Amino acid sequence: MRQSQLFTKTRREAPSDEVSKNAQLLVRGGYIHKEMAGVYSYLPLGLRVFKKVEQIVREEMNKIGGQEMVMTALQDKEVWEKTGRWDDAVVDNWFKTKLKNDTELGLAYTHEPAITQLMKGYVSSYRDLPTAAYQFQLKFRNELRAKSGIFRLRQFTMKDLYSFSKNQKELDTFYEAAIEAYRAVFNRVGLGDKTYLTLASGGSFGTKFSHEFQTLTSAGEDTIYIHEGRKLAVNKEVYSDETLSELGLRKEDLREEKAVEVGNIYKLGTFYSEPLGLTFKDEAGANQPVIMGSYGIGIDRLIGTAVEVFADDKGIVWPEALAPFRVHLVDLSAGNEEVQKDAQELYRELTEAGVEVLWDDRDVRAGEKFADSDLLGIPLRVIVSQKSLEAGRYECVERASGTAAHKTLSELLSHLRAD
Amino acid sequence: MRQSQLFTKTRREAPSDEVSKNAQLLVRGGYIHKEMAGVYSYLPLGLRVFKKVEQIVREEMNKIGGQEMVMTALQDKEVWEKTGRWDDAVVDNWFKTKLKNDTELGLAYTHEPAITQLMKGYVSSYRDLPTAAYQFQLKFRNELRAKSGIFRLRQFTMKDLYSFSKNQKELDTFYEAAIEAYRAVFNRVGLGDKTYLTLASGGSFGTKFSHEFQTLTSAGEDTIYIHEGRKLAVNKEVYSDETLSELGLRKEDLREEKAVEVGNIYKLGTFYSEPLGLTFKDEAGANQPVIMGSYGIGIDRLIGTAVEVFADDKGIVWPEALAPFRVHLVDLSAGNEEVQKDAQELYRELTEAGVEVLWDDRDVRAGEKFADSDLLGIPLRVIVSQKSLEAGRYECVERASGTAAHKTLSELLSHLRAD
Numbered sequence: 001m002r003q004s005q006l007f008t009k010t011r012r013e014a015p016s017d018e019v020s021k022n023a024q025l026l027v028r029g030g031y032i033h034k035e036m037a038g039v040y041s042y043l044p045l046g047l048r049v050f051k052k053v054e055q056i057v058r059e060e061m062n063k064i065g066g067q068e069m070v071m072t073a074l075q076d077k078e079v080w081e082k083t084g085r086w087d088d089a090v091v092d093n094w095f096k097t098k099l100k101n102d103t104e105l106g107l108a109y110t111h112e113p114a115i116t117q118l119m120k121g122y123v124s125s126y127r128d129l130p131t132a133a134y135q136f137q138l139k140f141r142n143e144l145r146a147k148s149g150i151f152r153l154r155q156f157t158m159k160d161l162y163s164f165s166k167n168q169k170e171l172d173t174f175y176e177a178a179i180e181a182y183r184a185v186f187n188r189v190g191l192g193d194k195t196y197l198t199l200a201s202g203g204s205f206g207t208k209f210s211h212e213f214q215t216l217t218s219a220g221e222d223t224i225y226i227h228e229g230r231k232l233a234v235n236k237e238v239y240s241d242e243t244l245s246e247l248g249l250r251k252e253d254l255r256e257e258k259a260v261e262v263g264n265i266y267k268l269g270t271f272y273s274e275p276l277g278l279t280f281k282d283e284a285g286a287n288q289p290v291i292m293g294s295y296g297i298g299i300d301r302l303i304g305t306a307v308e309v310f311a312d313d314k315g316i317v318w319p320e321a322l323a324p325f326r327v328h329l330v331d332l333s334a335g336n337e338e339v340q341k342d343a344q345e346l347y348r349e350l351t352e353a354g355v356e357v358l359w360d361d362r363d364v365r366a367g368e369k370f371a372d373s374d375l376l377g378i379p380l381r382v383i384v385s386q387k388s389l390e391a392g393r394y395e396c397v398e399r400a401s402g403t404a405a406h407k408t409l410s411e412l413l414s415h416l417r418a419d
Numbered sequence: 420m421r422q423s424q425l426f427t428k429t430r431r432e433a434p435s436d437e438v439s440k441n442a443q444l445l446v447r448g449g450y451i452h453k454e455m456a457g458v459y460s461y462l463p464l465g466l467r468v469f470k471k472v473e474q475i476v477r478e479e480m481n482k483i484g485g486q487e488m489v490m491t492a493l494q495d496k497e498v499w500e501k502t503g504r505w506d507d508a509v510v511d512n513w514f515k516t517k518l519k520n521d522t523e524l525g526l527a528y529t530h531e532p533a534i535t536q537l538m539k540g541y542v543s544s545y546r547d548l549p550t551a552a553y554q555f556q557l558k559f560r561n562e563l564r565a566k567s568g569i570f571r572l573r574q575f576t577m578k579d580l581y582s583f584s585k586n587q588k589e590l591d592t593f594y595e596a597a598i599e600a601y602r603a604v605f606n607r608v609g610l611g612d613k614t615y616l617t618l619a620s621g622g623s624f625g626t627k628f629s630h631e632f633q634t635l636t637s638a639g640e641d642t643i644y645i646h647e648g649r650k651l652a653v654n655k656e657v658y659s660d661e662t663l664s665e666l667g668l669r670k671e672d673l674r675e676e677k678a679v680e681v682g683n684i685y686k687l688g689t690f691y692s693e694p695l696g697l698t699f700k701d702e703a704g705a706n707q708p709v710i711m712g713s714y715g716i717g718i719d720r721l722i723g724t725a726v727e728v729f730a731d732d733k734g735i736v737w738p739e740a741l742a743p744f745r746v747h748l749v750d751l752s753a754g755n756e757e758v759q760k761d762a763q764e765l766y767r768e769l770t771e772a773g774v775e776v777l778w779d780d781r782d783v784r785a786g787e788k789f790a791d792s793d794l795l796g797i798p799l800r801v802i803v804s805q806k807s808l809e810a811g812r813y814e815c816v817e818r819a820s821g822t823a824a825h826k827t828l829s830e831l832l833s834h835l836r837a838d
Contacts, residue, residue, distance in 0.1 A: 005484075005486075005550075006486065007486055007538075007541050007542075007547070007550040007552060008541055009540075009541055030541075033537050033540065035490070035491045035493070035494070035495060035533065035537075036493070036495050036524075039491050039493050040491070041488065041489060041490040041491055041533075041537060042488055042489045043488050044486045044487060044488050044552075046488075047487055047488055047489055050489075065424075067424075067425070067426055067463045068463060068466055069460060069461055069462050069463050069465075069466055070460060070461045070466055070469075071454070071460040072454045072458050072459070072460055072574055073492065073557060073559075073574055074454070074455070074458045074514075074559070074573060074574050075454070076454060076455050095493075095516045095517075095524075096516060097514045097515060097516045097526065098514075099561060099573075100561055100563050105455075105514075107516065107526075114454065114460075118452050118454075118460060119426075121428075121452065122426050122427055122428055122449075123426075128426070131424075131426040133426060133463075138492060138557065140492075140493070142518060142519055144519050154493060154518075155491055155492055155493050
């Protein structure tokens with residue numbers, strides 16, 4: 001894409017109302033736009049990143065047998081009442097609204113009750129189980145404070161998957177598969193090294209612990225205790241002598257860190273299926289409640305985490321899998337027609353080879369182009385100038401390492417194809 | 420995909436609370452699930468159709484230079500107040516909600532004010548214009564009645580594109596390009612023949628008329644008067660002697676029809692840019708308000724329209740571009756291992772050739788499989804049975820025409836590749 005055509009622009013200064021690094025950089029780069037505290041639009045560059053993350057998560061959920069669907073934001077009060085979670089005294093971050101006839105509706109902060117109700121139409125026999133469904137859908141949470149950029153939003157997109165099993169063993173098997181799928185997601189987005197499977201409180205769902213995936217960052221709101229050797233952690237909320245002894249962990253082997261929760265998985269058991277009546281007939285013909293699990297990844301927060309973890313003092317540094325473009329073609333032709341033609345030709349060659357290129361064809365100074373390129377954080381910068389034309393080689397600079405190399409077109413193409 | 424793995428099931432009977440044909444068939448086929456009146460979830464089959472439509476619309480919007488983004492559902496009261504449209508007496512289908520501190524928020528029923536406000540951050544000079552941005556985003560409308568299935572929803576997805584121009588001529592040029600893009604969309608989804616560019620009231624936006632795209636169907640809520648020769652129509656709401664004489668149309672050349680609005684385009688002019696202060700400096704350095712246009716297509720309604728228009732008494736008939744799968748492989752092996760192996764082999768061959776196949780591998784009677792296949796409406800049914808194995812040819816039945824042909828695997832593959 002030609003950068004001159006993009007309707008967004010970069011900003012030198014972070015808006016004064018943004019305190020978090022992720023929002024400061026994403027707003028400055030023209031990735032997102034703040035509508036109000038905790039509510040951001042995705043601009044064209046940001047949406048490209050969003051779709052990359054979404055597709056990675058989709059592929060991994062499909063691999064474990066998840067079937068994609070989309071539920072609704074507007075939710076039925078009656079269904080929530082059956083699970084005792086409609087009352088604002090029980091759930092403190094509801095957004096609610098009303099039909100013209102004054103019937104109250106909820107704006108989904110989660111979809112467990114809705115999918116439990118929905119599945120009653122399709123699950124009746126042991127032959128229908130196990131199964132799993134997921135969606136990418138808006139969640140609304142009426143957060144009292146929203147100051148962490150896209151870490152804690154009032155409106156955000158979650159991938160939420162729900163599993164439905166006949167018995168505990170089947171749930172356990174799926175749960176283990178989900179852990180591996182989550183590991184694959186975090187590895188693919190480049191956060192695997194910094195992400196720990198973490199024991200957390202099980203909430204009100206009957207099981208003692210749930211699991212979170214926590215990624216190390218000083219911007220995180222959580223404190224976790226890491227065992228590096230076993231690549232696991234314990235959330236401060238369940239960190240006690242009792243927990244440690246249960247897990248066979250010794251305090252002196254653990255390290256305290258700040259982290260952000262990038263995923264969570266719960267064994268729901270029959271918490272929703274019992275009150276809502278989601279049952280199946282087993283092989284003996286007896287009615288049994290379905291055993292459920294719930295598996296979430298916040299897409300926005302994952303993007304924010306990648307920004308927090310990889311950014312440097314010059315701007316964003318995207319891991320390749322998330323970058324809006326693979327190559328930033330910085331065109332220093334400055335009116336020189338021959339150089340301009342070379343830039344155009346390079347853009348064509350790369351695009352035809354299937355490489356996503358942002359071509360900075362704007363009529364601005366070189367210094368401004370380099371500063372913007374640093375801010376935007378596209379993995380490989382390729383500079384086209386009088387010099388490159390004369391040498392027959394382009395200067396190629398990796399955003400993450402700063403490493404520069406001079407490559408001919410065919411060297412560049414084979415480098416990009418090797419990825 | 421193996422049909423036995425799909426968590427949804429078909430239903431013989433339409434739910435008693437569905438009166439519209441589109442919802443009856445889509446619910447029976449397991450395409451959608453009703454959460455409440457006017458609020459439907461998309462199940463795996465329905466989501467496949469949804470994404471087909473979305474991608475067609477996306478491609479056509481990209482061709483006219485639209486840049487994809489995503490705005491938010493939660494909206495700022497203050498921005499709406501500046502355009503005089505916050506008051507429930509002015510806009511009668513608002514859903515509203517509140518922050519914890521009692522600040523009122525709106526749930527987007529449209530995004531004109533939001534994008535006008537947003538663009539103030541990026542448009543300042545004539546050099547920034549023209550530009551256009553679009554999104555696929557939820558809209559919320561507090562409809563008093565919602566009885567037309569997915570024709571009139573309380574929550575739905577709209578593609579809304581907004582154009583920003585320096586002057587009327589630039590707007591007119593874009594507007595014409597948008598008309599052609601809309602024609603391309605309706606042609607590609609198979610509704611081109613039945614869809615008419617229709618003059619409608621311009622609303623409060625200063626221009627006399629707006630344009631709608633209306634598709635003929637008895638399920639439509641609108642009445643239009645068609646001039647077949649000129650392939651245009653006049654909505655009843657602006658049908659008058661004065662309008663006809665302005666357009667050079669004679670009453671006797673027009674035909675009255677029921678139709679559904681599948682798209683609408685408006686010249687907004689400065690209706691939003693003036694109160695919200697979206698201006699640009701022209702070449703002489705003077706501040707001018709940006710000239711805007713707005714272009715909508717309701718994705719859900721387009722799907723519902725295709726169902727209404729093409730369905731027959733046996734079920735849905737998808738046009739190829741919208742079908743969740745290209746081929747329905749009806750497997751009549753009924754326990755015969757050789758036939759089963761042949762079905763599996765055929766599934767593999769087709770899938771490897773890039774054909775999307777739903778393989779009905781369920782353990783149910785042939786009659787039930789055929790009835791479900793009719794209901795689901797996949798364009799080509801390929802039957803694998805003892806007979807096909809012996810003949811070395813598969814019976815291939817087109818859902819739309821009922822035409823049957825017997826094809827070898829290679830004939831079938833070349834038929835599918837020819838599309």
